[in-house]
Amino acid sequence: MGSPRARSKAENVRRRPRTATETPRPATIRDVAALCGLSIATVTRVFQGSQSVRAETRARVLESADRLGYRPNSIARALSTGTSNTIGVLIRSLVDPYWAEIANAIERRAGERGCSVLLASSQGRPDLEREKLQTFFDNRVDGVIVGGVSGEPNRWPHAGRHIPTVMLLWDSTPQPELLEELSSGPLSPRLRMLPQETLPGEWLAHVSTDDAAGGTLIARHLLDLGHRRFAFLVPPPVRSHLLRLLGMRMTLEEAGVSFGAVLPTADTFESGRAAATQLLCGNSPPTALVCTTDVIAVGAISAAHELGVKVPADVSIAGYDDIDLASYVDPPLTTLRNPMRQLGETALDLLLSGRAGETGAISHRLTGMLMARGSTGAAPIR
Amino acid sequence: MGSPRARSKAENVRRRPRTATETPRPATIRDVAALCGLSIATVTRVFQGSQSVRAETRARVLESADRLGYRPNSIARALSTGTSNTIGVLIRSLVDPYWAEIANAIERRAGERGCSVLLASSQGRPDLEREKLQTFFDNRVDGVIVGGVSGEPNRWPHAGRHIPTVMLLWDSTPQPELLEELSSGPLSPRLRMLPQETLPGEWLAHVSTDDAAGGTLIARHLLDLGHRRFAFLVPPPVRSHLLRLLGMRMTLEEAGVSFGAVLPTADTFESGRAAATQLLCGNSPPTALVCTTDVIAVGAISAAHELGVKVPADVSIAGYDDIDLASYVDPPLTTLRNPMRQLGETALDLLLSGRAGETGAISHRLTGMLMARGSTGAAPIR
DNA sequence: GCTTCAAATGTAACCGGTACCATACACGCT
DNA sequence: AGCGTGTATGGTACCGGTTACATTTGAAGC
Numbered sequence: 044m045g046s047p048r049a050r051s052k053a054e055n056v057r058r059r060p061r062t063a064t065e066t067p068r069p070a071t072i073r074d075v076a077a078l079c080g081l082s083i084a085t086v087t088r089v090f091q092g093s094q095s096v097r098a099e100t101r102a103r104v105l106e107s108a109d110r111l112g113y114r115p116n117s118i119a120r121a122l123s124t125g126t127s128n129t130i131g132v133l134i135r136s137l138v139d140p141y142w143a144e145i146a147n148a149i150e151r152r153a154g155e156r157g158c159s160v161l162l163a164s165s166q167g168r169p170d171l172e173r174e175k176l177q178t179f180f181d182n183r184v185d186g187v188i189v190g191g192v193s194g195e196p197n198r199w200p201h202a203g204r205h206i207p208t209v210m211l212l213w214d215s216t217p218q219p220e221l222l223e224e225l226s227s228g229p230l231s232p233r234l235r236m237l238p239q240e241t242l243p244g245e246w247l248a249h250v251s252t253d254d255a256a257g258g259t260l261i262a263r264h265l266l267d268l269g270h271r272r273f274a275f276l277v278p279p280p281v282r283s284h285l286l287r288l289l290g291m292r293m294t295l296e297e298a299g300v301s302f303g304a305v306l307p308t309a310d311t312f313e314s315g316r317a318a319a320t321q322l323l324c325g326n327s328p329p330t331a332l333v334c335t336t337d338v339i340a341v342g343a344i345s346a347a348h349e350l351g352v353k354v355p356a357d358v359s360i361a362g363y364d365d366i367d368l369a370s371y372v373d374p375p376l377t378t379l380r381n382p383m384r385q386l387g388e389t390a391l392d393l394l395l396s397g398r399a400g401e402t403g404a405i406s407h408r409l410t411g412m413l414m415a416r417g418s419t420g421a422a423p424i425r
Numbered sequence: 426m427g428s429p430r431a432r433s434k435a436e437n438v439r440r441r442p443r444t445a446t447e448t449p450r451p452a453t454i455r456d457v458a459a460l461c462g463l464s465i466a467t468v469t470r471v472f473q474g475s476q477s478v479r480a481e482t483r484a485r486v487l488e489s490a491d492r493l494g495y496r497p498n499s500i501a502r503a504l505s506t507g508t509s510n511t512i513g514v515l516i517r518s519l520v521d522p523y524w525a526e527i528a529n530a531i532e533r534r535a536g537e538r539g540c541s542v543l544l545a546s547s548q549g550r551p552d553l554e555r556e557k558l559q560t561f562f563d564n565r566v567d568g569v570i571v572g573g574v575s576g577e578p579n580r581w582p583h584a585g586r587h588i589p590t591v592m593l594l595w596d597s598t599p600q601p602e603l604l605e606e607l608s609s610g611p612l613s614p615r616l617r618m619l620p621q622e623t624l625p626g627e628w629l630a631h632v633s634t635d636d637a638a639g640g641t642l643i644a645r646h647l648l649d650l651g652h653r654r655f656a657f658l659v660p661p662p663v664r665s666h667l668l669r670l671l672g673m674r675m676t677l678e679e680a681g682v683s684f685g686a687v688l689p690t691a692d693t694f695e696s697g698r699a700a701a702t703q704l705l706c707g708n709s710p711p712t713a714l715v716c717t718t719d720v721i722a723v724g725a726i727s728a729a730h731e732l733g734v735k736v737p738a739d740v741s742i743a744g745y746d747d748i749d750l751a752s753y754v755d756p757p758l759t760t761l762r763n764p765m766r767q768l769g770e771t772a773l774d775l776l777l778s779g780r781a782g783e784t785g786a787i788s789h790r791l792t793g794m795l796m797a798r799g800s801t802g803a804a805p806i807r
Numbered sequence: 808g809c810t811t812c813a814a815a816t817g818t819a820a821c822c823g824g825t826a827c828c829a830t831a832c833a834c835g836c837t
Numbered sequence: 838a839g840c841g842t843g844t845a846t847g848g849t850a851c852c853g854g855t856t857a858c859a860t861t862t863g864a865a866g867c
């Protein structure tokens with residue numbers, strides 16, 4: 044036992060000596076080996092939980108490590124093993140409470156699974172997206188979750204490399220022509236197939252919400268309350284909004300109820316208010332006013348108040364998203380809440396499951412929950 | 426030129442050969458060197474912008490690198506240089522819009538400064554705090570920003586190591602005895618010195634808000650409106666709330682106005698409502714009701730509505746924080762908005778300035794902005 | 808032509824781990 | 838005694854960069 048000990052000490056000394064006055068640098072595996080008179084191989088075995096280490100040896104190593112405050116250097120480990128135990132999360136916005144909740148779920152779950160999170164926000168700028176993704180790859184992340192991006196995945200620095208990637212809540216750019224189709228006339232086959240449409244980046248795993256199902260939940264709720272005259276306020280029709288409308292339209296169709304007017308608006312309080320005013324002042328106003336966004340719905344409620352139209356006695360108003368504000372307005376808004384936390388957790392689990400690296404596209408679609416509140420009620424008797 | 430080229434190629438071959446069928450692994454510096462027939466040292470020089478490379482050589486290297494899609498491996502670089510270009514950001518919550526905005530500012534600024542962000546949330550749990558910080562250090566971050574933590578900095582894995590750290594918005598645990606002192610009787614020297622009190626972790630750089638100044642702004646605003654009878658609703662008195670009150674009290678004192686009643690409440694809508702009800706029903710109700718939290722203030726407004734007390738005609742109500750809700754309630758709430766973005770940016774700049782590593786405590790204190798809105802108005806004429 | 812010096816380039820030892828292979832030794836079997 | 842077999846440990850070549858130092862090259866100066 045004497046000779047190897049001497050040798051391993053010699054090996055340690057070979058490294059560049061540091062003077063005593065330097066900043067105390069963190070202990071390395073060699074420091075530990077030197078202190079307990081064992082080889083670095085044994086130390087690394089102990090820290091990897093290898094079975095083939097005598098209990099007594101293990102104790103000796105741990106004691107030395109403890110004394111030096113040794114902790115394995117993740118950087119060195121990453122370089123050596125090729126896996127960094129770090130994932131990259133790129134999301135559109137950190138400030139939007141929607142995304143904040145998702146980011147939180149991801150981070151939390153990642154922590155539980157023992158992996159760190161490099162976080163970046165893309166602010167909807169494709170150039171930043173590419174840049175941040177590149178940084179992730181330079182840092183050799185084990186995988187990437189990309190949430191709510193706008194860029195074209197085929198032009199990401201990904202291309203060609205096999206880096207596990209989960210695309211979270213992808214959405215299209217506005218497609219006004221589809222909204223047009225959807226609003227009037229029979230449903231074209233193309234629209235009927237919209238939910239099954241292949242998403243861009245088909246080689247990636249996808250986690251998304253089932254917006255058509257959400258639309259169905261809202262429509263059914265209002266049908267159950269006896270409503271037969273509907274109208275819809277819709278912001279620039281990105282894919283998810285088209286799907287919400289589609290779900291509603293198909294549900295109404297099944298029930299033999301005609302679809303009603305579809306009014307394009309911007310996604311702001313003021314436009315919602317304006318559009319709703321116009322609608323409620325028209326002849327034969329709807330009894331159910333569905334907005335595909337809470338912000339618009341809140342504007343609509345405000346318009347109703349102003350016109351002296353009672354909510355929900357005269358008109359029921361529903362939103363979509365369940366933003367904070369939804370439960371504070373008067374009356375509190377009936378809306379559809381997506382399972383943010385679950386979205387984040389699903390994305391992370393999918394990423395770490397290893398199935399996100401395969402070529403076959405995996406897709407998870409999560410359904411939201413109807414939050415029935417005071418802004419919807421029984422349809423007025425004519 | 427022939428001989429060194431051959432040699433450098435030989436050096437490259439020394440590495441473990443990969444079979445052609447393997448996953449295409451990212452190109453390394455050696456691949457680039459081999460392709461352009463130069464040494465790895467030259468390649469690294471090019472990528473570090475070293476001056477002593479002939480323009481022609483540089484072009485040759487860049488061309489090869491480009492062809493191979495080479496990018497320097499940050500992990501290897503970090504191991505070699507000892508700096509990772511990554512900072513750790515540990516904040517209390519990602520979901521709280523307050524912190525979300527701060528986190529966003531930090532991330533954005535960090536991106537501009539070319540450094541990545543490892544983000545973790547502590548959820549107010551000291552055990553998680555320690556754990557996540559440890560992870561940061563294991564990953565050899567260049568520095569750490571710790572926001573809104575509850576743990577004792579002396580027990581962080583920091584201790585002894587010199588890792589640049591900025592403490593952002595530290596707050597104490599509730600100190601009811603100080604609130605007691607503050608509410609009645611003359612101001613003790615201890616209270617007067619509260620703003621200058623040394624914060625824990627005195628070896629760390631601090632970025633905080635000037636809560637006393639914020640309190641002053643609100644008090645002054647109300648004094649200017651002619652108010653002379655005040656009352657205060659206060660949640661469990663952590664340091665920042667004590668300071669808000671202190672600022673107000675000192676301002677009133679200067680103006681020769683007596684301080685008024687201080688009611689402890691919980692930081693919820695319901696308790697605010699209850700406490701306000703009690704206050705407004707008492708004899709000699711205040712004309713100015715100041716809450717050190719918006720949530721409480723919104724509850725107070727609701728109480729006033731219910732009692733038929735007009736806001737601001739009969740009573741002015743002010744909050745603190747400027748949460749989203751504040752501008753949506755009716756009337757919109759006068760409150761104090763802290764410069765979230767600036768807080769985040771200041772913390773990051775301070776961290777990267779290198780001054781956060783010194784022993785001398787650096788402290789930045791940022792002042793908020795009064796958001797005068799509809800909930801405050803001229804004092805009623807007696 | 809030869810020395811001198813600076814600029815350009817090459818060599819190899821790091822950084823701190825991991826993992827493959829070698830070695831040493833104890834034990835049980837023929 | 839000789840020979841595997843297995844277990845515990847040591848030695849060392851990696852991972853992909855950086856950097857101190859060595860070497861080569863070319864031009865100027867004599």
